Amino acid sequence: MNKQVKGGLKPGDARSVGPSVQQIIDRDGDNPPAWFRENSYEFLGDGDLTVDRYISQEYHDLEMERMWSRVWQMACREEEIPEVGDNVVYDIGDWSFIIVRDGADSIKAFKNACLHRGTQLRAEDGSVNQFRCPFHGWTWNLDGSLKEIPCKWDFPHVDEEKFSLPQVKVGRWGGFVFINMDKDAMPFEEWLGVLPRHFSTFPLERRYMTANVRRIMPCNWKVAQEAFIESYHVVEAHAQAMPVTGDANTQYDLFGDRISRLYTQPGVTSPHMAPLSEQDIANIMMQSPRLKKPGETDALAPGETARSRYVGALRRDLEERFGADLSSLTTTEILDNIEYFLFPNFFPWFNFSLPLVYRFRPNGNDPDSSIMDVMLLHPVPDEGPRPDPAPLKILRPDQSFTEAPELDQISAIFEQDVSNMPRVQKGMKMLEKGVTLGNYQESRLRHMHRLLDRYVATPPGEPLRP
Numbered sequence: 303m304n305k306q307v308k309g310g311l312k313p314g315d316a317r318s319v320g321p322s323v324q325q326i327i328d329r330d331g332d333n334p335p336a337w338f339r340e341n342s343y344e345f346l347g348d349g350d351l352t353v354d355r356y357i358s359q360e361y362h363d364l365e366m367e368r369m370w371s372r373v374w375q376m377a378c379r380e381e382e383i384p385e386v387g388d389n390v391v392y393d394i395g396d397w398s399f400i401i402v403r404d405g406a407d408s409i410k411a412f413k414n415a416c417l418h419r420g421t422q423l424r425a426e427d428g429s430v431n432q433f434r435c436p437f438h439g440w441t442w443n444l445d446g447s448l449k450e451i452p453c454k455w456d457f458p459h460v461d462e463e464k465f466s467l468p469q470v471k472v473g474r475w476g477g478f479v480f481i482n483m484d485k486d487a488m489p490f491e492e493w494l495g496v497l498p499r500h501f502s503t504f505p506l507e508r509r510y511m512t513a514n515v516r517r518i519m520p521c522n523w524k525v526a527q528e529a530f531i532e533s534y535h536v537v538e539a540h541a542q543a544m545p546v547t548g549d550a551n552t553q554y555d556l557f558g559d560r561i562s563r564l565y566t567q568p569g570v571t572s573p574h575m576a577p578l579s580e581q582d583i584a585n586i587m588m589q590s591p592r593l594k595k596p597g598e599t600d601a602l603a604p605g606e607t608a609r610s611r612y613v614g615a616l617r618r619d620l621e622e623r624f625g626a627d628l629s630s631l632t633t634t635e636i637l638d639n640i641e642y643f644l645f646p647n648f649f650p651w652f653n654f655s656l657p658l659v660y661r662f663r664p665n666g667n668d669p670d671s672s673i674m675d676v677m678l679l680h681p682v683p684d685e686g687p688r689p690d691p692a693p694l695k696i697l698r699p700d701q702s703f704t705e706a707p708e709l710d711q712i713s714a715i716f717e718q719d720v721s722n723m724p725r726v727q728k729g730m731k732m733l734e735k736g737v738t739l740g741n742y743q744e745s746r747l748r749h750m751h752r753l754l755d756r757y758v759a760t761p762p763g764e765p766l767r768p
């Protein structure tokens with residue numbers, strides 16, 4: 303018997319049994335900012351998604367031509383290029399860009415190609431005081447202006463004023479650098495939508511990378527990112543979390559066309575199992591010795607919940623470890639797993655204990671392969687110098703996330719997610735129907751594909767189709 307769907311509901315209106323995220327926030331008894339109280343879902347239809355979008359070369363080519371060429375995409379962290387001349391190479395499909403700090407507070411993005419015969423000017427991240435082509439030595443200044451052409455006498459037809467390196471647009475938010483190849487792109491601030499407001503108590507620019515790990519995934523970039531976009535898979539893929547994770551009662555929000563949110567709460571038993579007592583939940587959550595207060599008994603006081611005990615301990619622990627004052631933050635802000643998505647591929651988490659960021663993109667032009675980047679962003683201490691960011695660690699395809707110890711306890715969970723990906727990619731090729739989605743729990747996938755479809759349907763140079 304399925305208790306979760308009651309008769310008479312419109313598609314998309316059904317919800318899991320168990321308390322909702324908002325009811326749990328009510329029970330926490332503190333008063334988070336308004337955006338944590340927003341509940342923003344819309345039924346977007348229930349038709350299958352076509353499979354070709356995940357497996358066909360034609361669809362990949364359309365994505366490159368019509369979507370990636372027109373969207374704001376996260377290219378790097380500012381902290382990766384702290385000094386003038388520091389640069390990062392950002393590749394997407396066939397395209398390559400140099401992101402360079404060309405002044406104390408100026409960052410530019412250039413197409414990574416020599417204007418003589420096309421050689422890539424930069425093959426890897428690094429630091430330079432000019433861009434000198436390794437083939438014949440044509441050289442540009444950091445601001446992109448042409449500096450030198452060897453044997454200039456042979457190029458009387460080259461107008462130096464017109465031979466600056468072509469730039470693409472740059473946007474900066476939260477310590478991230480975004481680029482956009484479209485000269486008519488939507489202003490970056492508009493593109494960010496609700497994000498600056500929703501992250502105002504979690505300033506990402508005041509954080510630094512304690513992990514920066516990259517891995518090639520044996521699947522389409524959308525298959526990879528969709529393994530991290532819903533909590534529906536927790537019951538099967540991460541069953542160990544169920545005693546203390548509200549998985550099926552996760553809240554999903556859709557904000558405008560480009561942004562969505564997943565809101566999963568710890569300290570609540572999964573609706574898939576009989577509820578544990580508050581004491582039992584607390585006992586599981588408080589296992590780390592770091593969370594124990596000297597002299598405190600494990601028994602909850604009357605009226606105390608597992609969440610209230612845990613948030614007190616976590617607040618103390620985080621304040622000690624990072625020298626931060628978290629006293630003004632509410633339970634949900636400190637405790638909950640709130641994952642945002644910004645179209646097409648950027649996932650910043652609002653999560654104090656596991657401050658993750660994901661980025662997914664195609665690996666070259668292979669629809670069966672993708673690049674996943676995972677970062678952890680911990681707070682910069684209030685005093686003392688800004689710590690150096692963790693160097694980029696690139697895992698070989700045969701390596702596991704568990705070989706990146708800087709990812710801490712999350713790597714084993716990632717392995718549970720990753721193990722399904724090649725099976726999804728292969729199995730999809732046998733599907734004679736499309737991909738079927740849940741109306742609520744998989745609404746963020748549909749929301750993402752709705753906008754992707756609009757880009758893919760719009761020929762270059764035309765306004766985005768409705």
Ligand code: FES
Pocket residue numbers: 416417418419420421435436437438439440
């Ligand atoms: S290709 Fe760059 S200097 Fe010739």
Ligand SMILES: [Fe+2]
Pocket residue numbers: 529530535539540715719
């Ligand atoms: Fe997962």
